[in-house]
Amino acid sequence: MAVPASIPAGKTDMKILLVEDDTEAARYIVKGLNEAGHACDHAGNGESGLEMAGAGGYDVAIIDRMLPKLGGLDLVVSMRESGDTTPVLILSALGEVDDRVTGLRAGGDDYLAKPYAFSELLARVETLARRGNGAATADVRLTVGDLVLDRLSRKVTREGQQIMLQPREFRLLEYLMRHAGQVVTRTMLLEGVWDYHFDPQTNVIDVHISRLRGKIDKDFDAPLLHTVRGAGYVLREPE
């Protein structure tokens, strides 16, 4: 079964490890994560980061790429070598595609270039935590409320009525349903659905979302696809 879609974003009470040498940035992230209901431990350099990661028990680790004593990528490599599978989000000022590739090859699960919006960080951390908790992404049928998506027959129905979607709309909805209940940012959609790793200057994603909304929500009472101001979108079951 899919992860119950009723769990709203920000209430999963995760335990997060933050390894970041910039104390100002760290303070801001810890505060934000605490406000979102997560516990967060902070390490100021790579060595103590590795020590704390070794103690275990973290749902997600956020690791800056440039760290004193032990570099971020080396830290991730060490974690992976010791069998630690905690999902890792790498933060970096280096945002080019090649930098992403090296970050992910080192064992990172996601890569976020500075400067980023906190909402982006939070959305990605929560997504990673789900993935780490063994969210079943291989399910054939995805269900959110009365919306059902069948990945084999590529059919989408709501209240039993079939909804016709373009191939890309299908992939967009599939992505949203796999991340049901979580805030999904525009950047995450661009990466996950279009495989684009830069931000277009125009609101291309918003228009795609509004079209999708027109198909899955317009003729039904309870809306499923919501806009989260300043962050992105969330697809969730009506309360």
Place this chain on the structure above:
Amino acid sequence: MTQTTHGLFRSAAFRLSLFYLAVFAAFAGALIAYMAWSTRVILANETRETIAAETRGLAEQYATDGIQRLVEAVAKRSQGPANALYLISSFSGESITGNIAYLPLETLKAEGYQRVPYRHTGDASDITREAEVRVFRLTGGFVLVVGRDIAERVAVERILWRAGVFAVLLTLMLAVAGGIFVRMRILKPIDAMSDTARAIMSGDLSNRVALSGSSDEFDRLGESLNAMLARIEALVRGMREVTDNVAHDLKTPLTRMKARAEDALRAIETGKGLDEDAQRQVLEDTIREADDLIAVFSALLAIARAEAGEGAGNDRIELGALVADAAELYEPAAEDAGVKLSASSTGEVFVAANKALLARAVSNLIENAITHGRRDGGGEVGIHTARNGRFGELTVADNGPGISPEDRKRVLDRFVRLEASRSRPGSGLGLSLANAVARLHNGELELNDNSPGLRVTMRLPLAEAGGRDGEGKGIGG
């Protein structure tokens, strides 16, 4: 003038010619000295041999015929050429016969060859000549002196000495002349070049090396330098333009941001306060503007990297598919903006490029066409891919106001946004980035008139068959 003289001695070429001068002068001097020495030796030996032969002859005559016959023979010989000298004296030193009027007294006491002053019998008492003589003691206490005047020999030696000095002086003069020639011919153009360099360093970028028009090595060097200087000037000028534009494009939003924050702060301080919606609006606007600034920086960095030759990829990309993806992404947004976006292709075209960069460049071209290429009533943007010779060609055409021919080259520069479009959104870097990406992959970007509208053509070299498959890379796009 002191500067020039000073400069003359400090010039490497002049010092080199001075060195050669010294070598040649030493050589010429040594040659002449050797010649003089050997001539002197030869002449001295000749004189001595003559003297020895005569002395032998006269001594034999004395031995066979006695003093009387010897005196007669010497007296007779004394009448001969003036340079042959003879003297017979008694053991007491009194002259018996001969043509030598005076000899230093100690000469007769010594024996063998000597170089001595003498006076000829025909001379006035104040004349002194020089001779090489041999003093020979005969049995019976007589002394025979045979000699040769060496005035000629001394003259030859003097001539040789003078020739030596003259040769050295001539060498010196030639060397100085050579040095000056070298300076005129070689140092002058080099000095002119350093003067140009100094002028440029002091800020006059328009300075160029003067050419002599002889198309020699220096002219060719000067031409290359001038070409390089022109390129540098263009780059610096471009840089300045970029700086000006950065100042404008970054300062304007920064100023707006600051003004907005100050405004909000003032509202709070004056007690008027802001309601929650107004606060939210201020913060959201600030964040949006920060995002725009970040986008500008990110585009600038991407352009700088591409222009520095970084990130040229070798993914095998089907242009049609890449364009179809991009068009599919932008189509709804275009429709919202009243622009009909369509993509078409003539056959499959595979190019070799960095897929992520190319996708970004294509997105920029499409965004640019949607933003600027429409008229009030809406617009049409057509993207087409095709093969053209050795190139894959991607054309983005709109029917907007277009760009005048004189502006077309300029808009490819960083930050150049035509005045008419400055008010519209966008970093003004889209075309520059596309241009940089095309050039990074040995391609080109061309702007043409779509009458009406703008047609942007990006050409990229075709991929060789069997290149890496961009689709398989997973990360990219």
